Every structure is written in C-alpha cells, then in structure tokens.
Ligand SMILES: Nc1ncnc2c1ncn2[C@@H]1O[C@H](COP(=O)(O)OP(=O)(O)OP(=O)(O)O)[C@@H](O)[C@H]1O
C-alpha cells in the first residue's frame with residue numbers, strides 16, 4: 572500500500588515542486604540575492620525532493636513485481652530493483668548533506684565580507700545576502716557622516732538579519748558581527764552546528780587583516796558610504812572570538828579571493 576502511494580507521489584511531486592518554487596521566487600524577488608529562489612534548498616524543497624526520489628525508487632519496485640514479463644526474467648528484475656536503490660540512497664543523502672548551515676562572513680569594514688561572501692556562495696551554490704542591505708537609512712547616514720554605530724543602532728538591524736537567516740536556511744550572509752553579543756543575536760534559533768555550543772547555530776568566518784591592508788582596501792573603493800576614518804572605531808569594537816565561541820573560525824584574508832574561499836571551504840569541511 573505504502574509502496575503504491577509513494578510511487579504515485581513521484582508523479583505528483585514535480586507539480587508540487589513547481590508551485591512551491593514559484594512561490595519562493597515571488598518571495599525573494601525583492602531581495603538582492605546572487606542566485607534564484609529555484610536554486611535554494613529550503614526544508615520544503617528537501618521534503619519534495621526526497622519524496623520524489625523515494626517515490627521513483629518505490630515506483631521501480633512496484634513496476635518490477637513478480638508478475639508477467641519480469642517473472643520469467645528474474646535477472647532483469649534483480650538489476651532493475653538494484654537500480655531503485657540509487658534514488659533511495661540519494662533521498663537519504665539529501666538530509667545528510669550540510670546545506671542548511673548558515674555561514675556568516677564577518678569582520679571590520681573593508682576586510683572583504685561582500686567579495687568573499689558572494690564568491691563563497693557561488694562556489695557552494697547557495698544564496699548570498701549582504702547584511703548592509705538591511706541597514707535602515709539612518710544607520711547608513713550616520714556612517715556616511717563618520718559617526719560610529721552604537722549597540723542601539725545595531726541591535727534591531729541584527730535581529731532583521733537573524734530573521735532572514737531563519738527563513739532562508741543555508742545562506743551565506745556578510746555582516747560585520749563585531750561583538751560576541753551581536754553574534755549571539757545573529758545565531759539565535761538557527762539549528763545548532765557545533766558540539767558543546769550552547770548558543771545558536773550558524774558558523775562565523777572572521778576575515779582577519781592588518782590595519783594597513785584594511786586602510787588600502789577601504790580607500791580603494793570611492794563612492795562607498797563607509798569612510799576610512801571609521802576604521803579605528805571598527806577595530807576597537809571588534810571582539811576577537813575566544814575559546815568559548817566554538818562557532819567562529821578565523822581566516823587570514825590577506826590572500827587572493829580564490830585562496831581565501833578555498834581556506835574557508837577546507838576549514839568548514841564543506
Ligand atoms: N582577497 C582580496 N584581495 C584583494 N582585494 C580584495 C580582496 N577581497 C576584497 N578586496 C577588495 O577590498 C575592498 C573591500 O572589499 P569588500 O567591499 O568586499 O569588503 P567588506 O568587508 O564587505 O566591506 P564593507 O563592510 O565596508 O562593505 C574592495 O575593493 C574589494 O574589491
């Protein structure tokens with residue numbers, strides 16, 4: 572009975588998937604992502620995808636019941652049945668893969684969050700979101716006029732980013748996340764990812780650079796709202812992660828874009 576229903580689900584699921592993806596595309600149409608909604612792997616996508624694979628496996632078994640044509644060809648039946656194991660295993664692999672891990676690329680102004688974050692997202696075939704796009708205009712104006720943001724300015728902004736991360740599992744987000752408190756707000760209610768980590772989930776990748784390199788990079792992008800005079804305050808605010816923050820890794824960002832992305836992928840075991 573279950574075999575029968577599962578196999579029929581494999582025919583219905585493309586319709587469900589199309590409807591679901593159309594809905595997601597609409598929802599994300601207004602956001603600045605580097606990938607389309609269709610490329611995202613949310614929980615519903617996983618359920619539909621797993622159901623399809625499982626259904627195909629069931630269908631093959633169902634179609635190779637020991638009657639008629641196949642009853643007289645046991646070897647053919649065995650081969651076809653063995654092939655049905657592939658979609659079964661693939662459906663399990665979908666859940667095992669770590670595509671739900673939210674990755675926050677963090678650090679002070681000019682360390683390369685946007686550049687590395689979007690490059691990392693393309694390499695992993697994930698959605699990228701620049702946290703700066705969530706700043707209210709008052710925050711941007713403050714920074715533009717050389718005034719550092721306060722905790723009060725940043726907290727509501729961090730909460731919005733956290734809400735985005737929760738509703739878009741597996742995305743890569745560029746966000747300064749300078750203090751430990753900010754990181755805990757960002758990771759609130761995300762699936763826990765590190766053993767012994769009592770806080771929220773997600774992984775933070777801190778791009779580490781010397782002040783001289785930061786200064787050069789910030790000054791080499793005219794037209795950006797962030798003036799280089801805010802660099803000292805950014806560095807003073809940055810709380811380097813210590814041992815009680817196991818969900819933060821530090822990457823030496825004084826290398827080429829490709830090298831930095833490779834190091835992140837290797838360190839996070841992705
Ligand atoms: N690995 C790299 N090597 C050389 N230049 C880089 C590298 N990564 C980024 N850059 C350059 O450094 C400048 C700052 O990078 P980017 O805008 O990505 O930093 P950011 O941390 O997002 O900054 P902000 O938070 O202030 O927007 C850009 O001009 C970018 O092209």
Ligand SMILES: O=C(O)[C@H](O)[C@@H](O)[C@H](O)[C@H](O)CO
Nearest residue numbers: 679680681703720747748797
């Ligand atoms: O927490 C902060 O102070 C801000 O997020 C800054 O880091 C800027 O948004 C960013 O650096 C853009 O230049």
